[in-house]
Amino acid sequence: xxxxxxxxxxxxxxxxxxxxxxxxxxxxxxxxxxxxxxxxxxxxxxxxxxxxxxxxxxxxxxxxxxxxxxxxxxxxxxxxxxxxxxxxxxxxxxxxxxxxxxxxxxxxxxxxxxxxxxxxxxxxxxxxxxxxxxxxxxxxxxxxxxxxxxxxxxxxxxxxxxxxxxxxxxxxxxxxxxxxxxxxxxxxxxxxxxxxxxxxxxxxxxxxxxxxxxxxxxxxxxxxxxxxxxxxxxxxxxxxxxxxxxxxxxxxxxxxxxxxxxxxxxxxxxxxxxxxxxxxxxxxxxxxxxxxxxxxxxxxxxxxxxxxxxxxxxxxxxxxxxxxxxxxxxxxxxxxxxxxxxxxxxxxxxxxxxxxxxxxxxxxxxxxxxxxxxxxxxxxxxxxxxxxxxxxxxxxxxxxxxxxxxxxxxxxxxxxxxxxxxxxxxxxxxxxxxxxxxxxxxxxxxxxxxxxxxxxxxxxxxxxxxxxxxxxxxxxxxxxxxxxxxxxxxxxxxxxxxxxxxxxxxxxxxxxxxxxxxxxxxxxxxxxxxxxxxxxxxxxxxxxxxxxxxxxxxxxxxxxxxxxxxxxxxxxxxxxxxxxxxx
Numbered sequence: 047x048x049x050x051x052x053x054x055x056x057x058x059x060x061x062x063x064x065x066x067x068x069x070x071x072x073x074x075x076x077x078x079x080x081x082x083x084x085x086x087x088x089x090x091x092x093x094x095x096x097x098x099x100x101x102x103x104x105x106x107x108x109x110x111x112x113x114x115x116x117x118x119x120x121x122x123x124x125x126x127x128x129x130x131x132x133x134x135x136x137x138x139x140x141x142x143x144x145x146x147x148x149x150x151x152x153x154x155x156x157x158x159x160x161x162x163x164x165x166x167x168x169x170x171x172x173x174x175x176x177x178x179x180x181x182x183x184x185x186x187x188x189x190x191x192x193x194x195x196x197x198x199x200x201x202x203x204x205x206x207x208x209x210x211x212x213x214x215x216x217x218x219x220x221x222x223x224x225x226x227x228x229x230x231x232x233x234x235x236x237x238x239x240x241x242x243x244x245x246x247x248x249x250x251x252x253x254x255x256x257x258x259x260x261x262x263x264x265x266x267x268x269x270x271x272x273x274x275x276x277x278x279x280x281x282x283x284x285x286x287x288x289x290x291x292x293x294x295x296x297x298x299x300x301x302x303x304x305x306x307x308x309x310x311x312x313x314x315x316x317x318x319x320x321x322x323x324x325x326x327x328x329x330x331x332x333x334x335x336x337x338x339x340x341x342x343x344x345x346x347x348x349x350x351x352x353x354x355x356x357x358x359x360x361x362x363x364x365x366x367x368x369x370x371x372x373x374x375x376x377x378x379x380x381x382x383x384x385x386x387x388x389x390x391x392x393x394x395x396x397x398x399x400x401x402x403x404x405x406x407x408x409x410x411x412x413x414x415x416x417x418x419x420x421x422x423x424x425x426x427x428x429x430x431x432x433x434x435x436x437x438x439x440x441x442x443x444x445x446x447x448x449x450x451x452x453x454x455x456x457x458x459x460x461x462x463x464x465x466x467x468x469x470x471x472x473x474x475x476x477x478x479x480x481x482x483x484x485x486x487x488x489x490x491x492x493x494x495x496x497x498x499x500x501x502x503x504x505x506x507x508x509x510x511x512x513x514x515x516x517x518x519x520x521x522x523x524x525x526x527x528x529x530x531x532x533x534x535x536x537x538x539x540x541x542x543x544x545x546x547x548x549x550x551x552x553x554x555x556x557x558x559x560x561x562x563x564x565x566x567x568x569x570x571x572x573x574x575x576x577x578x579x580x581x582x583x584x585x586x587x588x589x590x591x592x593x594x595x596x597x598x599x600x601x602x603x604x605x606x607x608x609x610x611x612x613x614x615x616x617x618x619x620x621x622x623x624x625x626x627x628x629x
Contacts, residue, residue, distance in 0.1 A: 160244020176350025
């Protein structure tokens with residue numbers, strides 16, 4: 047099937063194993079033809095009175111020997127065929143995960159986690175089944191049917207063979223018709239499972255929000271509705287299989303009925319011997335599994351093809367952000383940043399979120415950005431990280447267009463503390479040293495001391511070896527922010543971005559962190575987004591954003607003299623601090 051072209055390289059690399067598997071299947075099927083022939087000869091010799099004890103033991107020994115060889119051969123085809131299906135699953139899972147890592151963040155804004163998890167679990171499992179049991183059930187019946195038909199014609203002639211196989215065209219028609227239905231309905235099953243997985247994942251991640259709003263019953267009802275849809279999708283598939291398999295069995299039964307009726311007449315007439323009739327029926331019995339397997343194979347391959355199609359849709363999605371062919375030979379950054387008349391609109395949107403932004407930041411400078419929520423501050427940082435592509439000729443690093451700077455160079459030289467801190471379900475040490483494996487304990491502790499979180503960590507029972515819960519739930523909001531700061535500064539980046547990264551810490555801790563960070567900020571370019579003026583008042587330049595534009599710029603004192611938005615925000619925060627102090 048064309049969907050499996052994605053695995054072309056894997057098939058080429060493992061063609062020897064596949065061929066060995068096919069060889070052992072062939073060997074098993076050839077041995078399987080010996081037993082019916084021996085039974086027929088045994089019946090004729092027994093009826094003719096030509097067998098003594100030695101003869102009977104000889105036949106028994108030959109049949110037993112064939113069974114032993116069959117067992118050995120079956121072991122080897124399982125090793126090769128089933129083994130290859132497992133290897134294919136590993137190969138495809140690595141390829142799938144590798145591709146997801148390369149996709150741009152915008153892709154994950156429009157594709158549910160549950161669907162991607164369904165791809166990585168159910169879909170890959172269905173593909174493995176198709177390449178393992180499905181592949182075997184395609185090769186084995188092909189050999190058995192071919193060899194068996196040849197032996198049937200050789201044993202009893204073409205008339206009885208043709209009569210017994212007369213229902214086969216009907217079986218082919220049934221297989222074709224039901225195969226299309228199975229393909230469609232299995233796709234619906236996977237989609238329903240993806241939706242169900244997404245519902246569960248979101249609820250587990252947001253369980254504290256659910257409980258705080260007392261929405262357990264409401265969420266249970268929503269889950270039950272999703273679960274019922276998943277059940278209906280699976281039931282629709284089962285209904286097809288429930289009709290399909292009995293029809294295949296009926297066609298097989300008709301073949302047996304014809305063989306027994308017509309073959310019995312030929313025995314009575316003396317056209318064929320009783321032994322030949324026994325041999326023929328035994329061969330026909332061997333065909334029962336292949337005829338049944340045709341239905342199973344189609345089912346397995348249609349499921350696998352439907353899953354492969356879903357995987358291919360992800361693999362064929364090109365990342366929006368990648369390295370251009372014309373890259374500058376830059377392995378390091380000095381930290382000079384320049385925005386030139388930058389106007390940016392998110393993909394799929396009509397209105398620009400940033401308008402005519404021009405900023406020049408020299409290496410080692412600290413520039414702060416403040417403004418109302420939704421004014422475009424974080425978007426500006428996302429462009430600097432190239433999580434989205436800025437328009438060509440609008441953003442430069444060290445005088446080079448950012449699209450010509452290798453992504454690895456760009457991101458290795460930027461330390462980023464995002465607005466929403468994400469910590470992994472690993473130890474605190476692993477989270478801080480996330481950007482590399484070569485950090486010593488001294489470097490980790492130096493970073494946490496600078497971020498004012500070292501004393502909190504050592505108070506935990508297991509210290510830096512404390513395992514964090516999902517998304518760092520073990521820590522408080524302020525602790526998570528400070529661990530994220532430590533994770534950024536341990537890289538010793540040339541550019542440091544703090545996106546409202548001190549909002550969850552108290553004023554005293556904020557002052558301590560800023561005091562410590564002044565020392566390292568002198569050696570690097572720093573961009574600070576904040577809502578509290580106390581965080582940014584000492585910056586070399588402060589930019590005030592509103593509705594995607596820079597409406598004010600200057601130092602803290604200069605902006606206060608303007609009596610504009612910055613002054614208004616400053617007065618509000620002074621009033622809030624006075625109210626808090628009085629309470």
